[in-house]
Amino acid sequence: MKRQLSVMSLLLSAAILIAGCGNRNESKDGSADENETSTGISDVVKGVSNLDNLTDGAKKMEELQAKLKSEKPLSSEELKAFLPESLDGLKRTSYSAGSMYGVSVISGDATYTVDDQKDIKISIIDGAGETASAIVSLAQMGFMVDSENITDTEVEKTGDFEGKRAKTTDNKGVEGSTPKSSEISYLEKDRYLITLRGNGYSLDELKAFMGKLNVSALK
Incomplete structure (x- = not known):
């Protein structure tokens, strides 16, 4: 090293x-x-x-x-508790959970839908275990480096965000063509890699959902 x-x-x-x-x-x-x-x-x-x-x-x-490495991964019940049937009044329209990459990397995904134009997607990777710990610790290292990329339609940053180190994307879209969208990725409790994606939501709108997540369900 x-x-x-x-x-x-x-x-x-x-x-x-x-x-x-x-x-x-x-x-x-x-x-x-x-x-x-x-x-x-x-x-x-x-x-x-x-x-x-x-x-x-x-x-x-x-x-x-x-x-x-030595931590015990979340159970299916604990994953479902973090990704409940509704989030701030939005109904969960899809849910999946299991192991990634053919090994014991526990992850979960859920989509909360408003209509055909707007939805929130939440993904979580549990860093417990040999392979998962490598994935999550590498992500943590990436969050440590400040960066900013700006185009006519999008702002992408890595830095301090809502009291955490995070990577954020805020795309204002193109009127009549591409809807606005946003994304937030960060570590929760130095273990869980969480990503929120908002289709039809700005970054300011998406961060409100970040505060609604049931982090108490996570060990």
Whole structure:
């Protein structure tokens, strides 16, 4: 792990330096443009911060994986309690649960439907066990690195969200063509990888459902 981190650190450091140089343009008189120089410095600072987060995340990943390996997975009844027949007044229209990848990775999925245009999909992966602990601890490491990608229609971020580290997507859609949608992925209780997807819902609307989840059903 130490050797892998060293290699990763070198690669990230090189990327940081390249990003800094790439953002530093010169004006007509040969001097660096002040605004763009500031942008380059900002990128370097952000890169260093992410490197620290990644190093810290690698350590936490090892600790979390070791802890979860010996945990007992959720039962079918406990999964159903987390994904009940209704969620904030919406009826559950589909439900599935079982093992993923042909091994003992316990997961569950449920869809709560408003109409043909709007629904909420909730997925959960229990990190208990050998394989599941690796999946969940790797996801945790990913949540540690701040990122932001913005297009004309979509904003995707990884960072602090509602008191948790999470990856969020907010797509405003295209009027008359593509409906708005959103997604939130995060870890609950340092064990459960939970994803909410909202078709026809903005991120602000979807996060209200995040607070309605029955997390008390989770060990």
